[in-house]
Amino acid sequence: MSLKNLPGAREEIEASPWAITEPEAWRGQWQSAFPEVHPLHVEIGMGKGQFLTQMAQAHPDVNYLGIEKFSSVLVRAVQKQEVLVLPNLRLIRMDAENLLSVFAEGEVARVYLNFSDPWPKERHAKRRLTSENFLRRYDVILAKEGQLEFKTDNRELFDFSLESVRDHGWRILAVTFDLHHSELAEGNIQTEYEERFAALGNPICKMICAP
Numbered sequence: 261m262s263l264k265n266l267p268g269a270r271e272e273i274e275a276s277p278w279a280i281t282e283p284e285a286w287r288g289q290w291q292s293a294f295p296e297v298h299p300l301h302v303e304i305g306m307g308k309g310q311f312l313t314q315m316a317q318a319h320p321d322v323n324y325l326g327i328e329k330f331s332s333v334l335v336r337a338v339q340k341q342e343v344l345v346l347p348n349l350r351l352i353r354m355d356a357e358n359l360l361s362v363f364a365e366g367e368v369a370r371v372y373l374n375f376s377d378p379w380p381k382e383r384h385a386k387r388r389l390t391s392e393n394f395l396r397r398y399d400v401i402l403a404k405e406g407q408l409e410f411k412t413d414n415r416e417l418f419d420f421s422l423e424s425v426r427d428h429g430w431r432i433l434a435v436t437f438d439l440h441h442s443e444l445a446e447g448n449i450q451t452e453y454e455e456r457f458a459a460l461g462n463p464i465c466k467m468i469c470a471p
């Protein structure tokens with residue numbers, strides 16, 4: 261069975277109060293989707309939700325939204341949240357291509373990209389979540405002091421991303437090529453992929469950048 265086709269996943273997501281089924285309807289008023297008003301942090305390509313559920317537990321003063329394009333993957337995060345019932349976490353099944361239909365100008369305080377798909381072929385470069393194609397979208401939705409944090413073990417994708425961000429006129433606020441042995445390790449919450457690749461001995465790269 262393909263990972264993209266898990267019977268019942270879409271229905272389970274739609275039935276969950278933690279998944280937002282019509283995200284466009286919340287554009288410009290995401291704060292009303294949460295019980296308390298806090299800065300909004302968004303993870304794009306959240307996978308099964310380990311990072312975001314732990315972040316939401318560690319930082320109750322932040323509202324977290326997780327975005328994932330496949331129901332078969334997102335449903336695992338939904339199931340975690342059904343158990344954890346974190347008031348500051350909501351989940352959306354959507355493609356990041358549609359960010360501008362879902363978030364108003366300056367609505368997002370921080371974007372997290374973790375172990376994003378590398379799309380190694382040059383003709384697919386526009387699909388990389390750190391390509392100019394997406395940086396232009398983040399420019400719109402990020403707040404004035406907004407930031408983007410990106411982690412990956414894929415050095416080629418990381419080097420591409422550093423160049424992409426610089427070429428786009430953004431500032432690199434912090435960078436490491438070995439996160440787990442750097443100052444940035446403090447408070448680091450590992451994603452599913454991060455645990456897997458770090459266990460293989462791969463160094464993890466991280467950058468924090470801002471428009």
Ligand code: SAM
Binds near residue numbers: 306308329355357452
């Ligand atoms: N962030 C998780 C981690 O670090 O364990 C998952 C990493 S996985 C390699 C990348 C995830 O991003 C996949 O679940 C994929 O479906 C999702 N993804 C890729 N492109 C996306 C897009 N344009 N919009 C939403 N999700 C996307």
